[in-house]
């Protein structure tokens with residue numbers, strides 16, 4: 001770290017290694033190599049501890065869709081935890097629009113290949129549905145957070161995130177993944193209350209540092225580019241694993257690898273404003289293989305990516321953001337692809353979605369829509385396009401959106 005380094009993450013090294021595929025033997029070897037410069041798994045777990053592994057499932061989906069943390073990464077981590085004499089348990093409350101109930105959790109585990117992996121490698125999947133309101137006095141926005149019981153009862157958490165683009169937050173890696181400790185439908189309330197990306201990002205930091213994982217591991221073996229993080233994105237073979245004890249440091253390194261400007265990632269801008277890091281991307285490098293040796297060419301950014309950054313325009317930019325947001329892309333479910341499954345309707349935090357059985361598609365009320373893109377994120381059929389309309393097209397051409 002150079003003299004630019006911020007107050008929080010300069011002592012939190014990030015490691016990265018190459019891993020070509022999801023063969024569990026190969027992932028185990030890569031994981032050992034990844035964690036070695038950080039002290040190995042022994043630095044993060046102790047014998048007899050119960051360790052929650054928190055993957056990104058979002059919704060149940062086939063591993064090759066690159067939406068969920070791959071079961072091979074979960075299995076390799078579980079085996080490494082067991083080697084240290086601790087007990088791993090996979091805890092997740094998938095996506096939005098789905099209740100934190102046993103049946104949807106089990107279905108998401110099964111569709112994502114976790115049930116098969118758990119049976120084969122002997123680790124536990126948590127099906128508990130309780131949660132607890134936890135006080136978070138140091139927080140800026142989320143001073144009380146609902147946290148699922150599986151995480152509350154664990155002695156420690158290992159964050160198993162996925163390397164993906166995100167239409168609302170630009171990038172989802174370690175920090176954003178921890179929003180998943182909030183049970184099912186409760187997540188929608190945060191979107192409704194914190195519709196502005198920078199406020200939502202501030203809340204994500206509050207939650208991430210409340211959970212404070214022992215280590216954050218990002219599965220970028222098969223990552224996602226384009227309009228992620230759900231079926232709208234495109235799987236992209238990146239062939240890497242990234243890890244570190246601080247989620248913000250890990251995300252900065254991931255963004256550098258993909259060529260994503262950290263100034264365009266609200267959570268990293270919010271972290272800089274809190275003094276957690278300097279804002280100089282070069283202050284965060286990776287041990288093992290340095291960022292320069294990992295950089296991905298032609299990574300496809302999400303459709304609403306503004307390389308100049310969310311805070312580039314200073315106070316005027318901040319003042320105009322809430323107004324301009326009304327002209328941002330709107331979700332347009334498409335007849336022919338829409339199956340009327342209703343998942344988007346359940347996910348929408350402001351009840352802007354309804355199902356039009358006659359037109360055989362979901363419909364969005366643009367006057368209610370807060371452009372959180374939860375519907376786009378959870379649609380299992382990639383049936384929702386995000387389109388500019390009216391003045392939005394003009395603002396987009398002027399590079400204001």
Ligand code: SF4
Nearest residue numbers: 338339341342344379
């Ligand atoms: S748009 Fe997608 S999520 Fe919504 S009803 Fe249609 S298929 Fe289901």
Ligand code: SF4
Nearest residue numbers: 348369370372373375
């Ligand atoms: S319709 Fe609008 S407010 Fe509702 S989930 Fe979609 S983007 Fe969010």
